[in-house]
Amino acid sequence: MFVLTLDQIGEDDALRVGAKALRLAQLARAGLPVPPGFCVTTAAYRAFLTANGLDAGTTDPDTLAEAEMPPEVVEAVREAYRAIPAAVRSSATAEDLPEASFAGQYDTFLNVVGLENLLTAIRACWVGLWNERARAYATRHGLNPDRVEMAVIVQQQVPAEAAGVIFTLNPLTGKEEEMMVEAVWGLGEPLVAGRAEPDRYVVNPYDRAVLRRELADPPMMLITANEGGVQEAPVPADRRGYPVLDEAQLLELAELGYRVQAFYGYPQDVEWALADGRFFVLQARPLTAFQFDPELGQWTSANYREVLPGFASPLSLSISLEREYGRALATLFRDLKMGEAPPGTIWGRPFFGRGYWNVGLVKRFAAVIPGFKERTFDATVGIEPTYEGDGLTTPWTPRTILRALPVLFALNKRYTTCWQEAAAFAEHFRHEEEPAIAAVDPAALSDAELTDWVHRMFDLHGQANHVSITVTLLATQAQDDFELTLSHLNQRLPPEEEPIAYGDLITGLGDVRTAKPTLELWALARQACEEPEVAAAVVKGEPEGIPRRLQATPAGRAFWAEVEAFIRRYRYMSTVDEDLAVPRWDEDPSFVLVTLQAYARAIGRDGITPPQNPAQQLSTQREAAQAAETRALAALSRGWRRLWPFARRSFRQQLERVRRYVWWREEMRVVASMAFYHCRRFFLELGRRWATAGLLREPDEIFLLRWEQIEAALEGRSGPEEIRQAIERYLRLRTAYRNFEPPGVIGRGARIATPEPTGGRRLEGIPCSSGRASGPVRVVRSLEEARALREGEILVAPYTNPGWTPLFNLAAGLVIEAGGLLSHGAVVAREYGIPTVVGVEGATRLLRTGQVVTVDGTAGAVKVIG
Incomplete structure (x- = not known):
């Protein structure tokens, strides 16, 4: 068709009407006040070129301007035109893309009166497609201008005051x-x-x-x-x-x-x-171009993108990020003699509903230590540098060493004590506190008792998270120290030797608790495949039907009892365990069922156990770590270095330290997750009671309030109106930014432009787990998309946390947008020897399911090969 009215334009008509017209049609259908009108489609544009024997890519624009419009196009426009003043605007098929707005590149004609003037304006819009300004703009944004077509919007002229x-x-x-x-x-x-x-x-x-x-x-x-x-x-x-x-x-x-x-x-x-x-x-x-207030400093969502991804609940952000993260940082810096932050310092806060932390301030404190390199720090946490060289650095000089001596002594002392404190906390929590809390039924408490328990859970959340965050911070510092040592060693290797990869040394940790669910679920899947009736119930049909199908046979019922025991054992896990608003596995076992079915299908395919067998992988990685350590120590024993045994001893100590802290980071992550599980139980009961009393519409709305808002209501300092206003404000903000991907860094160093792969064939990130793997891409942003993951595919995800790790066992390689070398996904990927690249900005948008890629976890590159 040569003409479509705005109400005739459908979602599949983008190539017929251009992005601008499509968006106006969408807004009109949504009830927004859009002036009525019609669109002269790209079919009319093509008919114009064909009728005149023109090639728009090579024909001079003046020749195009003099060409005749086909009679059938003229007639279609005549029928649609209502002889009223019109505004005529271009609508190219490449216009208004999120990456490039094309604002001001094409023509607009206002208050066009009469059919002949209208036809002239339409022709001028077509010719405007080929002006040099617009063609150059398209080329700069990676578009082929010869493949762009032009539609034209004709709308009633608004006589604007x-x-x-x-x-x-x-x-x-x-x-x-x-x-x-x-x-x-x-x-x-x-x-x-x-x-x-x-x-x-x-x-x-x-x-x-x-x-x-x-x-x-x-x-x-x-x-x-x-x-x-x-x-x-x-x-x-x-x-x-x-x-x-x-x-x-x-x-x-x-x-x-x-x-x-x-x-x-x-x-x-x-x-x-x-x-x-x-x-x-x-x-x-x-809106494709904006900037941040230069006084803002530098903030990043690195690390928080994996623990509180996307639009996290206000309750979790206000507790975990704004309160506990800042307290842990301030306490650690004070303990390490690194200084005191000014009163009122904000260490963490949400931007666009997502969690960010004050990385600029953290760097200033960390730079007290000689050897600090901003580039190394950024790689550790998953920030893409926007500066040349190493950025902010602290050299080894007599002055910096003298200034840092108290810090270094305090740091070494804290390295010794922190993991021991974490071990004591974990022991006490697992064997004393957690069983006592688990025995309490929130629904059986009086209102006063529940209020008291909510405050106790708030305190427990803070205690568990404080230890977990402190261990993470020291793990980051230990890794930075060790990476500097490893870098010096690699620089002195003979040219013919490959560098020793960090990931090869920090693997094979053994008994990593965040990896255990994968091992156990894999064992359950293998067990299911040994019994035909059980295998059929697990493998065939939708995952949600597995419990019902297993109930049909005695063997199935026995197997389901084991699955239920697994779910109870890991009841505290979820796809986002730090967000109290997200249901846990014992509330919603969908993730477990989906993964169990995928494992069973992989094991049962052709009767062959695939190479992703987790037990075999863990053993292989332990051997790889030992081999890498042996190679490093051998390099430190060559030539003049053999006369300096201190270097080998120091290397071993640093390696053992970083391995210990990476292990304890994962261990404390599980302890914190168990604490968060119980916090959710008591807060959810409070939500149920407030919903019954009319303060909330649904119990889950309790998580849409900040802690101070909940506390004010518990103390009688606010009522239903304030609660409703706070929730509605948050919901409006979440709706407005639900599809927005804010930059990973806000303030100094922010990258506002949408990333594009080099030549469309290569992406780069942080090398995390060594090795190479090729396979088809599977983009997974949610549990629903995870259902489609198949053995041997390359899993591409926005983030990972412990709840996602069972998926790793199916993947040949991992490409993760968020995270750094210490992210939970990175640790587990190294344990299983899965080639992994993290910190690949925009990966879920730039890669498509079905593309074939090679993941190079040693070089930190992802190459599209098909």
Whole structure:
């Protein structure tokens, strides 16, 4: 078809109408105020080229402008046109992509009157596709301009009294709760074209507040002319010196901007117009360029992307990130004589509903230690450097050594005591505290008793997390120390020798508790495959039906009892165990059933046990670690080094230290997860009672409140209205940013542009677990997508945590967006010898399920080969 009205455009019509027209059609269907109109499709554009024997890629634009429009296209436009003033805009098939907005690259014609003028404007839009500016822009963004086609939008002209742009995320500060409005009198074209200075307003739509105003007071404006087209006119005297929009209008416009962003789930750049007291949406495109306040410092979601990924619950963020993480950091730095943070220092906070920590401040404290390299630090936590060289460094000099001596002595002492404290805490919790808590039924408590237990769980959460975070911080420092030693050793190896990989040394740890569920679930799957009736019940049909199918036979019932015992044993696990809002395995065993079925299918395929057998892998990795250590010690025994036994002893001590702390990091992760499990039980019971009392709509809404909001309600300092307002504000923010992928670093070093693979064939990240593996990609963002994972595929995921690790056993290789060398996924991947690259920014977007890739876990590269 040559013409489609906006209400005829469907979701599959992007290549027929272009992104701009498709988005306007989507917004119109969603009930937003979009001026009525139609789209001249790319079919009409192709017919125009064919009828005139033209090749748009090589034909001179002047020749295109003189070519005749086919009669059938003219007739289609005539039938759709209603002889009213129209705005005519281009809608190219590459326009308004998230990576490139193409804003200002193509043509717009306003107040077009009459069919002949309309046809001329349409032809001009087609010709505009081939202007050098637009072609160069497409090329810069990796698009082939010869493959782009042009549709044209024709809409009723809005006789704007005022117009402008609303950025639903403040592009100058990156503050998610701020919108920036730009407004001029009359039509908005001079503003869009950069020829007019607008009023600027900053509005908070979540708290309904106008924060700032900057008035421009221009003398001229653009208006529609009676005979068609536009003309400049003086701004009426009664408008001079006044804001273009008053407070009520700004709040109304901000709400309109919110509705547009809420529809798409990520920030928008919206052109609007005001006529007869109504606001209209003229265009909407993804906001692709913004910056952060330079005073913000540097924040990162590294590490937190795996423990609290995506939109974490406000309760978990307020406890784990904002309270406990900061306390652990401040305490450790004080214990290590590294200094005191100023009062009120913020160590962790959410941006866009995601958890971030103050990495800039942490680096300043860490740089007290000689040998500190920012690049090494960034690699450890999973930050992609944006600077040249090693960044911030602290050299080994007499002055830095003298200044750091108290720190180094305190650090060595803390290395000795911290893991012992962790062991004591874990022993006490497992054998005394956890059984006592497990014996308490929250539903049987009185309201007063439940309130007391909620506070006790809050304290327990803090105690467990404090130990876990402290162990993690020392593990990071131990790794940095060891990597420096290993780097010096590798630099002195003969050129013909391969460098000794960090991952080969920090593997084969043995008895890593986060790896145990994989071993046990694999054993259950093998057991199932030994009994035909049990195997059939597990392998055939949907995973949710496994319990029902197993109940049909005695052998099945006996096997299901063992699966239930497994679920009880690991009841505290979930896909996101640090988020109290996420159900645990004993509440929702779907993940266990999906993985059990996948294991059984892999084992039973052709009657052959695949190489991913976890027990064999653990044994192999222990041997690999021993071989790597032997090789390193041999290198330290060559030549003049054999006269310096201290080097070998120091190497062994550092290696043992980092291995111990990596092991204890995983151990404390499990202890913390068990504590979080019980916290969830008591908070959920509080949610049930508040829902019964009408304070909440659902029990799970308790997790949408911050701890201080819950505490205020428990103490009678707030009531139902405050609770409802807090929940609704959070839900609005989550809706607005649900599809937004904020940068891993915010502030200094932030990468705002969407990453693109080099030549579309290679991605790079942090080498994590050595080896190479090739196979088809399986992008997994959720449990539903995990169902499709097959043995031998390359698992590509946004993050991993202990709850995900059973999936690793099916994968030939791992590509993870988040994380560093110490991430939980990295540790378990090394234990199983699975080639892994972490810190691959944008991997789940840049790689597609079905592509064939090679994962090089030694070099930290992912190459697309098919």
